[in-house]
Amino acid sequence: MKFLKEIQKGENKKIEFKKDLSKNYNNFLKSVVAFANGSGGKIIFGVDNNKNIIGIKSNEVPSMMDKISNLITEKCYPQIIPEMYVKNIDGKILLIIEIYPGSIKPYSLKTKNGSKVYIRVGATTRLADSNVIKSLKRESEGLSYDEEILYSYSLQKTDFEEIKKDFLKETGKKLNINKLLNLKILKEENGKLFITRGGLLLSGNYKENNFYGIKCARFKGNNMDEFIDSKEYSGSLYKIVEEAVKFAKNHIEKNVRIEDLKNKKRYSVPITAIREGLVNAVVHRDYSINSDIKFAIFDNRIEITSPGGLPGNLDIETIKDGRSEIRNTVIARFFKEIGYIEEWGTGISRMINQCRKYGLKEPIFIDDGRYFKVILFRETKSAGMPEKSAGMPEKSAGMPEKSAGMPEKIKNFIASNGKITRKDIEHIFGVGERRGREILKKLRETNILEKRGNGKNTYYVLSRRAK
Secondary structure (H helix, E strand, O other): OHHHHHHHHOOEOOEEEEOOOOOOOHHHHHHHHHHHHOOOEEEEEOEOOOOOEOOEOHHHHHHHHHHHHHHHHHHEEOOOOOEEEEEEEOOEEEEEEEEOOOOOOOOEEEEOOEEEEEEEEOOEEEEOOHHHHHHHHHHHHOOOHHHOEOOOOOHHHOOOHHHHHHHHHHHOOOOOHHHHHHOOOEEEEOOEEEEEHHHHHHHOOOOOOHHHOEEEEEEOOOOOOOEEEEEEEOOOHHHHHHHHHHHHHHHOOEEEEEEOOEEEEEEOOOHHHHHHHHHHHHHHOOOOOOOOEEEEEOOOEEEEEEEOOOOOOOOHHHHHOOOOOOOOHHHHHHHHHOOOOOOOOOHHHHHHHHHHHOOOOOOEEEEOOOEEEEEEEOOOHHHOOOHHHOOOOHHHOOOOOOOOOOOHHHHHHHHHHOOEOHHHHHHHHOOOHHHHHHHHHHHHHOOOEEEEOOHHHOEEEEOOOOO
């Protein structure tokens, strides 16, 4: 049953469980607002945090639906209209509140201290910061940040010669005034030409804003304790992609492989996947956030981190399925014109397929809301635990006695979610509460996990030593 499988997967960006309708109504109303501001979601009443189906009394369903509907109408603004229905799972009644992506963002929750905007990040609901709120407003208005006109920026300061030369080389076409207007690098108002934010970024004429570049680093080992090399690239966006790719080639070894009885060398990580990740970061990052793209090479992995989470109604599953929403229309169109983007929505699948061809683990994609991260694993012995040790032997409480390393399932979960809880441990390895506590104790004793928070808010992260 599809619905039951959804429950078994646990809470995520689009699913939240509630045992019942508690007196603290704001707990579920925050998630209602967050789902409306994001890609939608479901709040399932009658399921506890351990994914146990408790159910609710059938005679309480009508009054619960009325109460929830009234609360959403009274407390959420602009108006959110949920879909409410029940499911019967083995004789137990569940009440589902389904929220669809809103079109009048940002949505907020009315409180005693004013209205507050919430967003969904992974399985948690968080308060949105000012940058996220501005982004939601632009999304609602159908505006692209890079299409905004820079009225105070003088075109006389802008040198288009380099971008014109590169455009002619890549496309065989001249980048004349009409083309600049069609690509919205320039806009015309009242007979006067102005440059857009995207035009400024593509031309590289933003010397005072170097945070729009890419910071590259090669670290020693698998953490950030020691640099081997670092570089910072700023300028025309399409050029800094190639500079970062060159940096990668300088720090990624080639391996000898036998093909057709001949020794051939290739990079241990597909350069095409790295370039794809960098292009995606440059094209789809949130340029309203004053930060740079970070490109980090470790012994066992490569990380590409770009400011801002996934735009619009996207989540990790939908981008893997080929769905695409363009945050920066000016930059995206230009990259498409010069051939840096082949087909909309195919970049993620190409990255995955390239890594599979190399025999590497599938890349991990993390949407934190504040940033989006791609992790590519390297073809080295230190890339991870051997497959045989990736599981958790039931007899030893899930932790190999002689291994102080991080079991792969836990490592991957933290990489995707930023943290892990005891309930997550129990779900991942199919063990009970007692066994879950034993596993956590072992992981803490071996300095692999560190505890954060208290009581119901307790969670665990990788210790500095284990990173």
